[in-house]
Amino acid sequence: MSLRIPLRPLTRILDARARGENPDNVEKENLRLRHEAQRDRLRLRAESRLLLVAFVFVAAFGAVGYKMAALATSEPSEPRILSQGPTILNTRADITDRHGRLLATNFATNALYAHPQDIIYPRRVADGLAAIFPEMDADDLYRRFTGDSRFIWLRRYISPEQEQMVHDIGSPGLLFGPREMRLYPNGSIASHILGGASFGEEAVNAAEVIGVAGIEAHFDEELRDPARVEPLMLSLDLTVQSAVEEVLAGGMALMNARGAAAVLMDVHTGEVISMASLPDFDPNARPRPLLEGDQADSPLFNRAVQGVYELGSVFKTFTIAQALELDLFSPSDMIDTTGPLRMAGFAIRDFSNYGPEQSMADVLIHSSNIGTARIARVIGAARQENFLASLNLLEPTNVELVEAPSGRPLTPPRWGELATMTISYGHGVSTSPLHLAAAYSTIVNGGTEITPTLVRRETPQNGERIISEATSVAMRALLRAVVTEGTASFGEVEGYSVGGKTGTADLPRPNGGYYEDRNLNTFASAFPMDDPQYVLIVTLQEAAELSGPEPRRTAGWTAVPVAAEIIRRTAPLLGLRPDIEHPIGLQLSNASQ
Amino acid sequence: MTEMAHGTVIVHTGDAVIPRWWSTIDRVTLGCIFGLFAIGILLGFAASPPLAERNGHEPFYYVIRQAAFGGLALSVMVLVSMMSPTSVRRWGVIGFFLAVAAVALLPVFGTDYGMGATRWYSLGFASLQPSEFLKPVFVVFTAWMMAASQEVAGPPGKSVSLFVTVMIVGFLALQPDFGQAALIIFAWGVIYFVAGAPMLILMILAGVVASVGVLAYNSSEHFQRRIDGFLSDEVGENTQLGFATDAIREGGLFGTGLGEGSVKWTLPDAHTDFIIAVAAEEYGFVLVAVIIALFLTIALRSYFRLMKERDPFARLAGTGLVSLLALQAFINMGVAVRLLPAKGMTLPFVSYGGSSLIATGIAVGMLLVFTRTRPQGDIADHLLTRSR
Numbered sequence: 001m002s003l004r005i006p007l008r009p010l011t012r013i014l015d016a017r018a019r020g021e022n023p024d025n026v027e028k029e030n031l032r033l034r035h036e037a038q039r040d041r042l043r044l045r046a047e048s049r050l051l052l053v054a055f056v057f058v059a060a061f062g063a064v065g066y067k068m069a070a071l072a073t074s075e076p077s078e079p080r081i082l083s084q085g086p087t088i089l090n091t092r093a094d095i096t097d098r099h100g101r102l103l104a105t106n107f108a109t110n111a112l113y114a115h116p117q118d119i120i121y122p123r124r125v126a127d128g129l130a131a132i133f134p135e136m137d138a139d140d141l142y143r144r145f146t147g148d149s150r151f152i153w154l155r156r157y158i159s160p161e162q163e164q165m166v167h168d169i170g171s172p173g174l175l176f177g178p179r180e181m182r183l184y185p186n187g188s189i190a191s192h193i194l195g196g197a198s199f200g201e202e203a204v205n206a207a208e209v210i211g212v213a214g215i216e217a218h219f220d221e222e223l224r225d226p227a228r229v230e231p232l233m234l235s236l237d238l239t240v241q242s243a244v245e246e247v248l249a250g251g252m253a254l255m256n257a258r259g260a261a262a263v264l265m266d267v268h269t270g271e272v273i274s275m276a277s278l279p280d281f282d283p284n285a286r287p288r289p290l291l292e293g294d295q296a297d298s299p300l301f302n303r304a305v306q307g308v309y310e311l312g313s314v315f316k317t318f319t320i321a322q323a324l325e326l327d328l329f330s331p332s333d334m335i336d337t338t339g340p341l342r343m344a345g346f347a348i349r350d351f352s353n354y355g356p357e358q359s360m361a362d363v364l365i366h367s368s369n370i371g372t373a374r375i376a377r378v379i380g381a382a383r384q385e386n387f388l389a390s391l392n393l394l395e396p397t398n399v400e401l402v403e404a405p406s407g408r409p410l411t412p413p414r415w416g417e418l419a420t421m422t423i424s425y426g427h428g429v430s431t432s433p434l435h436l437a438a439a440y441s442t443i444v445n446g447g448t449e450i451t452p453t454l455v456r457r458e459t460p461q462n463g464e465r466i467i468s469e470a471t472s473v474a475m476r477a478l479l480r481a482v483v484t485e486g487t488a489s490f491g492e493v494e495g496y497s498v499g500g501k502t503g504t505a506d507l508p509r510p511n512g513g514y515y516e517d518r519n520l521n522t523f524a525s526a527f528p529m530d531d532p533q534y535v536l537i538v539t540l541q542e543a544a545e546l547s548g549p550e551p552r553r554t555a556g557w558t559a560v561p562v563a564a565e566i567i568r569r570t571a572p573l574l575g576l577r578p579d580i581e582h583p584i585g586l587q588l589s590n591a592s593q
Numbered sequence: 594m595t596e597m598a599h600g601t602v603i604v605h606t607g608d609a610v611i612p613r614w615w616s617t618i619d620r621v622t623l624g625c626i627f628g629l630f631a632i633g634i635l636l637g638f639a640a641s642p643p644l645a646e647r648n649g650h651e652p653f654y655y656v657i658r659q660a661a662f663g664g665l666a667l668s669v670m671v672l673v674s675m676m677s678p679t680s681v682r683r684w685g686v687i688g689f690f691l692a693v694a695a696v697a698l699l700p701v702f703g704t705d706y707g708m709g710a711t712r713w714y715s716l717g718f719a720s721l722q723p724s725e726f727l728k729p730v731f732v733v734f735t736a737w738m739m740a741a742s743q744e745v746a747g748p749p750g751k752s753v754s755l756f757v758t759v760m761i762v763g764f765l766a767l768q769p770d771f772g773q774a775a776l777i778i779f780a781w782g783v784i785y786f787v788a789g790a791p792m793l794i795l796m797i798l799a800g801v802v803a804s805v806g807v808l809a810y811n812s813s814e815h816f817q818r819r820i821d822g823f824l825s826d827e828v829g830e831n832t833q834l835g836f837a838t839d840a841i842r843e844g845g846l847f848g849t850g851l852g853e854g855s856v857k858w859t860l861p862d863a864h865t866d867f868i869i870a871v872a873a874e875e876y877g878f879v880l881v882a883v884i885i886a887l888f889l890t891i892a893l894r895s896y897f898r899l900m901k902e903r904d905p906f907a908r909l910a911g912t913g914l915v916s917l918l919a920l921q922a923f924i925n926m927g928v929a930v931r932l933l934p935a936k937g938m939t940l941p942f943v944s945y946g947g948s949s950l951i952a953t954g955i956a957v958g959m960l961l962v963f964t965r966t967r968p969q970g971d972i973a974d975h976l977l978t979r980s981r
Contacts, residue, residue, distance in 0.1 A: 034745065038745070042788070049787050050787055
């Protein structure tokens, strides 16, 4: 660019004019020359830059090749503990239930490895090992024993019988490394809570055992703390857990459900006495996570904690409790229940027609969506949101499981009037069954906040007051009435005065809208209702009771009887005495929603 | 016979497309591509039966699918490589607008297959990832813009293409798909570099990219975990990387032998992102070296042919395409040996994956167009035209 030639040099223009030519041709010619010069310059620059790019790629691929070659030619070294390096600690504390019964413990075993250079008769050793361990191949072992390798891992852990048989081979060069293996003696019981463990860093004479899921992962550091002597005591009760899982599995099969979850919680301490999610797995042999599809279909998925669902009419309890708390209505006040209730192009209907008006008590007892929605309208969006937030229904639970943060409730993007009305009967906010258990505990325990916990605690939480004592007492009576005269009549368990609320929620389709024939049935119950000690939540996914002429998919026919059976089995185990002074006859009729 | 006798030999006046294609195409690159694809099928026999078993298909289900998609991809590649640079530019720019629209509409019509990122359209029999198809046509568009800006009184192509790039990166970050976004940024950068970017601007841009990276690190938990995992020294025994490292070590120089490998049973992504680990375990470093050599040959041959190219558009577009291919291969293999942080990226032509295979076929077809032997104004070219 040093010597820039003007596009229209005057002398050449004048010459052209004198010759009678078009002077614009001179400009065109100069423009073309300038363009070509620029192209040449750019081409030369591009040439050197392309060379640079090519060089960078040669270096990059060379680095990959070099690293690959270095890795491929490195021998797996014998992992020894260096005296100056950090030692591997293979201690891990036991986990027990609330009565000290073992849930997880360690089992001393050995890892097997070989020093091929010390083996005198490789053929005999290879044949001997192949006879003990079915997965080993004699020829392959022989090849490895006669190769250059000076260290070979043979098995991560072996049983005592196998250890004895290896001793019987009697060859030098076969060595054992002590191992602690994590053992869950109860198999699949409480599998989702315990999670599982696997080996971390491994060396010849020790290997770390690290928690990979559930409470094992949450308390991993505490459990591995070598200074810790006492086991980790959970709030679970092993016998109750076992009974709950057994009844729930039976109920799930009987009701043809796809999945089920149950939470049993102490209403004063917030302790989870039992928590089950079906299908489950054996933590001694954790299955692989699903590679494709919905993780919620995996047995590893904890429906009680990770699963957030629109739980349906069980939320009406919160609407009614708030109406009482704000003194907007009394239980005997009449509520307009003429339907359908139209709102912004959306019609709210009831399961069956309950007439033009009902008392607020009946709105809960017969589970009227229209009535509840009208009450919620009076409460208003902001107050409703605050109330649900104060019941900890809008944030993930901080229960001591590593999966807890993934159970994040879903809330509507805009909490308008329509949302307020649908949320009042449990559509629009999705929460986990564990959330529901804690919120119901607050409603029936006298009105104080409860944070769910899986760790044993002796004392009541005495949390912040959410609703007044009087509201809580009134709610107990209403929830009891749902069982004695409402939708949960199958929930009656003689002597334990069960109260609760049913919820039959349509499951959402993955692409929007709801299924007609797939429900999530929930029964949120508490017992005994004159002084509630425990809350039990039972949910069944896609349940259908098929004994009648038509499949019955309401919670009253599915979740309620399962919950009643759980209470019948577990209440004595929990040390509750049945109140047989005032027997109440069982009602098997008018179970509807 | 009579015709001959009368001297009226039938003369085909049309262009002899295939002979001319064969004499001007970069046959070595073409051979390398077929070689890579053959290796991919060979590895598919090893790597995909465990996956087929887990998903309840017959053992070679994925190999057959891969062969079908591969045949389609190679045919597309050959057909595309017969086009002229001008028609590649035309169709590429049209395709570019379609692909941008497809990427932009993903949040509305896309599916996430339960993986948390909406990157795919579900077509029933297969899934389609539009960002795969966006990359080659993006290169064509950018090269067109940059080349046009080199004309005297041309359009402001550099700023236009920068603006478009930022917009596309925005769409991709929304999905989120930071891997493809990074590739798009890289493609734009390398084209701009070869188009003669001033050093100062390049340094400023590098600074901007670095600070965006830091921002992503601080705001995305997913991203943070990947980087932290890379920076920490020890490899977790039971992570994908740990398994891959074991596999490479186990394979040694000559491998454990056909079907003897075990990594494919433990690595969920053995057939895609970690195919190189399967190669290293079963066939040893030898096959890995062959794969590296094939990719390097493609890259170097293309760069040297592009250095002689006089048409700015063809030079820039070719550069962008070959750099993307080489970078993708480098990232895939670099992750397996822990030169780079874990980032899911397929190994072009070798990894399983229908839409990525076809998109790569289109990209390489275009690359072959730009590296075809054309008159470049050299003395030899002039003599050649004269003698005709």
